[in-house]
Each structure stands twice: as C-alpha cells, then as structure tokens.
Amino acid sequence: MVSINQLLNTHFAGKVVRKDLTKLVKGNAIVPTYVLEYLLGQYCATDVEDTIAEGVENVRNIIAQHFVHRDEAQMIKSTIREKGSHRIIDKVSVRLNDRKDVYEADFANLGLNKVVIDDQIVKEHKKLLSSGVWCIVTMGYMPSDERDVSPWVIDNLKPIQIANIDVTDYKETRERFTKEEWIDALMQSIGLNPVEFSFRSKLLQLSRLIPFAENNYNLVELGPKGTGKSHIYSEMSPHAILISGGEVSKAKLFVNNTTGDIGLVGYWDVVAYDEFAGKDKRADRGLVDILKNYMANKSFSRGTQVYGAAASMVFVGNTDHSVPYMLKHSNLFEALPKDYYDTAFLDRVHAYLPGWEVQKLRNEMFTTAYGFIVDYLAEVLKELRKEDYTQAYTSYFRLSDTITTRDKDAIAKTFSGLVKLIYPHGQFTENEAKELLDFAIENRKRVKQQLIKMDETFEEVDFSYTQLSNGQVVSIETLEVLEFGPNRSEPAAFTAPVDSSDSSPKPSNEAGIPPAAPGQRILRDNQTNVTFADLFAPYLVGATKVVVTDPYIRLPYQLRNFMEFARLLAASLPAGEEISLHLATFNNEDYLANSREALKEIGDSLEGSGIQFTFEFDETIHDRAIECNNGWKIVLGRGLDIYQKTNGRFDLAEYMQEKRLCKACEITYLQI
Known part of the structure; x- marks a missing residue:
C-alpha cells in the first residue's frame, strides 16, 4: 500500500515538506509557520534525508543571520551600516505621507519607521498598505549630509509567498488520491496527525479552511480553550489576518473617512476576530451595524462612497459553560459581547462550528509526516475562490421549501467550500455529496436554533432535503441536540x-x-x-x-x-x-x-x-x-x-x- 507521504512526494514534488521541520528551525523566532515553510520549501522539499538535513541547516542559518529579533535590532542596524547592505526578514507595513507625497515603510521588529519605499514596490504589493506583511528585504545604508534625509534605503523587497501555482495541475493530481487519502493529506498539511481524528473531527478541522477558499464566508467557532481555534488564521496563510476582537475600529476594518484609506477587508481574504467572546467586552455599535451590512451584502459604505470586498469574516472565542448547561439555561451564543449578541448580526453567520467537539491538542495529534507547504496550499485556495460550487448539490438533492433563502445560501456556501477543499476537481459521488451537505446543514441549523431561542420572531425551519435518486426525505439534527436536547x-x-x-x-x-x-x-x-x-x-x-x-x-x-x-x-x-x-x-x-x-x-x-x-x-x-x-x-x-x-x-x-x-x-x- 502506498503511503500518503509517498503519494505527496511523487505527485507534488517540490511542493511538500516534512511538518516537524518547522520546530527544528524556529528556535525563538516569533514568525508564522508559512514564513518558515516558505524557506523550508526552498531547501527541504524532498524526502532525501541528507538533503533535508543540509536544508534544515541552511534555513537555520538564514533565520539566525537574517531574521530580526526585537532585542537584536540595534545589532542588525549596525551590521547594515558596516556592510552597506544586508538582507533581513521582518514584518513591513507602508503608509502614504501625503505631505511629502511619498510612501513610507515601518519595520515591526527592526524598529525603523518612515523609511521611504519606491512607489512601484507598493503598486506590486498593495497588501503592504494594510497591517503588515512578512518580507525578505535587502536594506541599504547611505548617509547623507542633507538635513532630515534618512540614511536607510530599501534596495529590494519580496513578500514571503510562492509566486506561481498551477491550479489545473493541482486538480488533475487530486484524481490520483482517494477521498480518504486526500483528506489525510490536507490534515497533515495543517500539521495534524490524521490517525488521531475521526472523519467528523477531520471535517471540523478542515472547515476552518473554508474562509480561505470561499468569498464572503462568515464563520463562528466557539468552544473551550486550547483547541487551536485561532492558530490557522495567524499561522497558515499570508492572506489572513488575526485581530483581537476588542482592538478594531470602523476605520481600521472598513475605511478611514479622514484619509480615505481602505481598511482590512479590502486587502485580506480572511479577517479573523480572536478572543471574540466575553460578555463584558465593549464594542462599537456602529461597527456592528456596518458589519451586518457587509456580511449580508458584500459591501460597506462610509460617507457617500459604497465599496465592495470579498473578505471572509471569522469569529473565534471561548465558551463560559458546558454545552448541556447552555442548551438548558441560555443558548450557544451566550458568551458573546452584548453588542454582538444581536440576532440580525448572527443571522448573517453561514456556519457555527461546534468548538466543544474539538479535542484539546496533545503531542501525538501533531504530525511528523509530509504535507503541502502551507503557502502553496494558501495560494491554491486563493485561486479556488474564483470558482463556484454552491449549486453542485442540486444534482442529487432538493432542500425543503421551508428553508429560507438566507439559510439556503449559508448551506450552499459551506457545501461549496468543502467541495473546493476535498473535491477540487469537481468529481464526487452522491454519498460523498451527502456527507458534505449533511455537515453544511447541521452547521447552519445550529445558528438558526439559537436565533429561535433568542428571538421569538424567528420561525422554526424544517432542515430536511429530498434525495432525488430515491425520493427519501432526510432530516438533519445537530449533534448536541441529539445528545442533550429536550427530547433526550x-x-x-x-x-x-x-x-x-x-x-x-x-x-x-x-x-x-x-x-x-x-x-x-x-x-x-x-x-x-x-x-x-x-x-x-x-x-x-x-x-x-x-x-x-x-x-x-x-x-x-x-x-x-x-x-x-x-x-x-x-x-x-x-x-x-x-x-x-x-x-x-x-x-x-x-x-x-x-x-x-x-x-x-x-x-x-x-x-x-x-x-x-x-x-x-x-x-x-x-x-x-x-x-x-x-x-x-x-x-x-x-x-x-x-x-x-x-x-x-x-x-x-x-x-x-x-x-x-x-x-x-x-x-x-x-x-x-
């Protein structure tokens, strides 16, 4: 039997890496996984042990010599000054200085601010204008006698991400894997050992990737601490940004009315709120209203201008009580801040992942096997955002007429995202489609059940569908209701x-x-x-x-x-x-x-x-x-x-x- 490692190395040579290598090279560098795997992909994308060992050593040297630790910033500056030029790895953000009519870069770890950067670099990499991008930068030092002229010069800048991917090849190669093999390959790619997870648990983990593959997808996951809810949004893709739920404003998220600058939703594919829950947290009510409109209509307005964007919104946080307690005494949204505890806002959520089902991560749950370089996978998912499988289930199933349009849209988007992840080549059987549809319906029904408890104006909905092949009607219930609901x-x-x-x-x-x-x-x-x-x-x-x-x-x-x-x-x-x-x-x-x-x-x-x-x-x-x-x-x-x-x-x-x-x-x- 051919192993997943052999399949990946045979069919995706140069695009996979052994997942335990990041721990070997990371040291005390506070850098996302996709940065490390980008470097490992340059030197260790092989299964030849000698080459891997040599590549790991090369990446270690690169991190040691070029990654900027905050406490070593002055030493790096001195090196640049003495050598005249030096390559660094740092997080860079850019702002327009309209008084001088120049773009200026800030370096998160090096501590340099207002370094002039060429207009062409900014035009090529517009994401620099948001909250920062990890880059490999060649910094120069040219002292000048002129007053107020900075000696720091950006000679070259390259965001850390794979330049070119072939989605067609990715899809065609998927056909060489069975469903189970492909799911396990994806699990290994996000750093997890598939042996430790059931099929449903794998779906829960992979569903965290749907916002990367689906435009304007709204996801909530609430559950206990230590289950890795936010990890994937900070570590796994250069196209996602993780922000603290209490540290965002209308100007930062959407548009600054004073400067006209577009906010995060204009630059990132996924904007994730970390630590979203907390009853005592304060939120800007105006921000919630803009969010509601954006999540429903894919657009926002500030002033007289209307803007469109494709960013998916993810909200992750911790629950305060056990599921049986919440079902009996309140609802599954009870931990949210007061301003977000709004049925009109929550009705825009396409899926509620049951974070309480996700086990706390143990050492044996992490893989030492091969998986896609996460930056490669991130670029593929970005390309797949252009495709649409929201109606693909209709070849096999017909949803109940009582399901509202908003519910149907939510179910269809979750189904489409799962197809892009598991069946990117678009080929799946009726039973395989049923697995995904059942899961999609359940995660939307979880939202609707709570809305009905919160607001009596929401009516009960029959979350069922008819199988066209045999006329059988299938009703879907959420797992927690089967376990702890009123009929139990x-x-x-x-x-x-x-x-x-x-x-x-x-x-x-x-x-x-x-x-x-x-x-x-x-x-x-x-x-x-x-x-x-x-x-x-x-x-x-x-x-x-x-x-x-x-x-x-x-x-x-x-x-x-x-x-x-x-x-x-x-x-x-x-x-x-x-x-x-x-x-x-x-x-x-x-x-x-x-x-x-x-x-x-x-x-x-x-x-x-x-x-x-x-x-x-x-x-x-x-x-x-x-x-x-x-x-x-x-x-x-x-x-x-x-x-x-x-x-x-x-x-x-x-x-x-x-x-x-x-x-x-x-x-x-x-x-x-």
Missing part, C-alpha cells in the same frame, strides 16, 4: 434505545429498564452521552447466556471495553443468579499468547461475580454481534469498539462512558 431523557441507570425517527419516551419495567424493541441505533462521529447500558441493557434482561463475537478484542482499550460490558452484565444480574458469557475473538499469531493471558485474567476477575466466562480464538470470524438466549441478537457495526481514544488516564472520559466521543457506526437490534 435525563441521565439515569438506563436509557431507552431510540430510532432516529422516533424520539417519544418509552415506558420502563419494574427494574427501571425500558423495554427492548427491534430497530436500529445510528451513532455519529463525536457523539457523546452514549453508554453500554443505554445501548445494550434492555436486550440483556432475562438472558442466562450471552455470546459476544468480535474479532478485535486485543488492544488495551478494546479489552477495557469488553470488561465494561462484563461489568454491565454483573450490575444487571439479579442477586443469586448466574449468567454465561462467551467471547469469540481472534488475534495475530504474534500476539495470541498475550491475548490469551489477558483473557484469562478477565476470567479470574469475573469469578464470584455470577459470570461464567469462557473464550475462544476463531480466525474465520468477521461479523460482530451479541447473541442472547432470551431471543435477541444485536448486530454491531464496529463491535464493542465504539469509542474514540481518550486524552489519557486523567481524562474524565476514561472513567465515564457518557463523556467519551463515539466513532460513527450502526447497531441493529433483531428478534430471533
């Missing part, structure tokens, strides 16, 4: 299994266990509040013999899952009764001895609990199921392995099943 039973010893189409409460028997019924339970990626008691207890009532067939009871966490199933049997066994539990499983020859020893330990531990445990190894088994002699068979899509990896032994999820994230799977209940 309060946590108890056991929860009745429910069909996704039937949320009505079921009567319980004397033991408090709801009655068993044939049907199917569909678990979604990242779903929580799911326990073995919830899934299996009603079907074990009255059984005296249980057979578990699961070929994958071998790894420590799989053995833990099996022990938790045995614990469920022991807890539900009437006093003085016994039950037979048999496990049919398998393992590789090299590990059979260890598995046999572990299962014998399980048998020893179950003695005295009323459970008579036996096991066998059967290399022919493939299907996974639980069969009981009370007439029930439970078909397990993934066996007992329904939970994702926890964050470690001190993670509450290690001890409470309802806190664990699920893997997507189906469980079917049959009466035999």
